[in-house]
Amino acid sequence: MPAIVLASLAxxxxxxxxxxxxxxxxxxxxxxxxxxxxxxxxxxxxxxxDTLAAEQAGRPVRVALIASRTDLGGVxxxxxxxxxxxxxxxxxxxxxxxxxxxxxMPQGAAxxxxxxxxxxxxxxxxxxxxxxxxxxxxAIALVEKLADVHAEPSAxxxxxxxxxxxxxxxxxxxxxxxxxxxxxxxxxxxxxxALALLLVPGIWVARRRxxxxxxxxx
Amino acid sequence: xxxxxxxxxxGLSLPPSVKPWPIGAEPGYRLPTAxxxxxAGRRAGRFRCGSGARRFGVHVELFARRRxxxxxxxxGVARPWRTSFSRVRPEWxxxxxxxxxxxxxxxxxxxxxxxxxxxxxxxxxxxxxRRLAGFRAPVVAFVGGRLWPGDPRRIPxxxxxQIVLAAxxxxxxxxxxxxxxxx
Numbered sequence: 001m002p003a004i005v006l007a008s009l010a011x012x013x014x015x016x017x018x019x020x021x022x023x024x025x026x027x028x029x030x031x032x033x034x035x036x037x038x039x040x041x042x043x044x045x046x047x048x049x050d051t052l053a054a055e056q057a058g059r060p061v062r063v064a065l066i067a068s069r070t071d072l073g074g075v076x077x078x079x080x081x082x083x084x085x086x087x088x089x090x091x092x093x094x095x096x097x098x099x100x101x102x103x104x105m106p107q108g109a110a111x112x113x114x115x116x117x118x119x120x121x122x123x124x125x126x127x128x129x130x131x132x133x134x135x136x137x138x139a140i141a142l143v144e145k146l147a148d149v150h151a152e153p154s155a156x157x158x159x160x161x162x163x164x165x166x167x168x169x170x171x172x173x174x175x176x177x178x179x180x181x182x183x184x185x186x187x188x189x190x191x192x193x194a195l196a197l198l199l200v201p202g203i204w205v206a207r208r209r210x211x212x213x214x215x216x217x218x
Numbered sequence: 219x220x221x222x223x224x225x226x227x228x229g230l231s232l233p234p235s236v237k238p239w240p241i242g243a244e245p246g247y248r249l250p251t252a253x254x255x256x257x258a259g260r261r262a263g264r265f266r267c268g269s270g271a272r273r274f275g276v277h278v279e280l281f282a283r284r285r286x287x288x289x290x291x292x293x294g295v296a297r298p299w300r301t302s303f304s305r306v307r308p309e310w311x312x313x314x315x316x317x318x319x320x321x322x323x324x325x326x327x328x329x330x331x332x333x334x335x336x337x338x339x340x341x342x343x344x345x346x347x348r349r350l351a352g353f354r355a356p357v358v359a360f361v362g363g364r365l366w367p368g369d370p371r372r373i374p375x376x377x378x379x380q381i382v383l384a385a386x387x388x389x390x391x392x393x394x395x396x397x398x399x400x401x
Contacts, residue, residue: 096243
């Protein structure tokens with residue numbers, strides 16, 4: 001107990017607990033609709049029906065539509081960062097639902113799975129339609145693609161250079177290697193590379209200075 | 219400088235203040251909504267089942283052994299009710315403290331003075347300095363991100379309070395929560 005109290009006093013500025021409404025809803029539900037704006041009932045029903053069909057077909061997808069910062073409750077910093085939030089949400093749900101979870105925000109869409117971010121070409125390339133109903137329409141289209149195992153593979157070229165795989169959230173108590181994402185050793189490699197870039201010129205200058213002949217004493 | 223560079227490189231992915239905590243999978247983390255008396259709309263302590271009136275929101279987050287305990291939808295709601303997208307739609311009376319969705323938002327009837335202990339009483343779950351629902355461990359409480367030094371049952375439910383309870387492990391608390399419109 002004293003250790004816990006001490007820790008709480010030492011880390012007053014961190015904000016980490018669970019507070020996003022979507023995770024609380026999606027641990028049993030298939031769809032999280034925005035709290036800040038109303039999706040038209042027809043689209044909501046369509047999305048519910050599609051996610052149910054996907055589940056019944058053995059290819060479940062759960063969906064979170066995030067229309068504003070309010071829909072993220074205690075983690076509003078993740079608004080506008082669909083890939084970061086997809087990884088975050090997948091990490092929260094990993095022990096109760098390890099399947100796919102689709103995030104659609106005005107800024108883009110992303111997919112999480114098994115506590116990690118998952119790269120999917122259709123999701124990465126998705127253009128989100130405007131408005132809260134646009135979020136729903138985008139999600140419906142993506143769920144229908146994700147649930148259809150017989151669909152033709154996408155042939156519209158390579159993934160953009162900034163794929164969701166570049167964003168990583170290390171879930172608590174899990175390994176940090178992710179399917180389709182940047183593993184922990186990759187981050188370490190980047191760090192070492194950056195350090196080398198920083199240190200090599202310094203070493204080179206130092207060696208040149210050390211190798212310069214000293215002036216003879218008069 | 220090296221530390222700063224490392225931090226920059228490794229922290230590109232997320233704001234440093236955001237970290238996910240998994241939802242607990244065992245049965246103790248999924249709790250029923252209410253005892254039979256509340257479901258039947260009978261008096262619960264000093265609270266009666268009623269209808270109408272304005273409400274304000276309080277957000278509560280529960281953790282046990284550093285896993286999320288879900289606060290279910292339907293606490294303080296008498297049967298019958300309907301559900302739509304995990305949200306409960308009451309069809310009869312509700313208590314001054316209730317939850318309509320599983321997000322941890324307690325809807326408190328305006329003008330009612332209540333504590334977290336009252337909420338747990340309506341829920342039918344035990345709460346104390348060493349007890350959180352079915353978990354027996356020291357309970358640490360935070361209100362607005364600050365340590366609550368006393369009995370967690372005495373925490374007042376004030377408009378837009380952000381409450382975190384953690385049993386059996388420390389979880390850094392959120393200081394605030396963005397409430398949905400109308401609360």
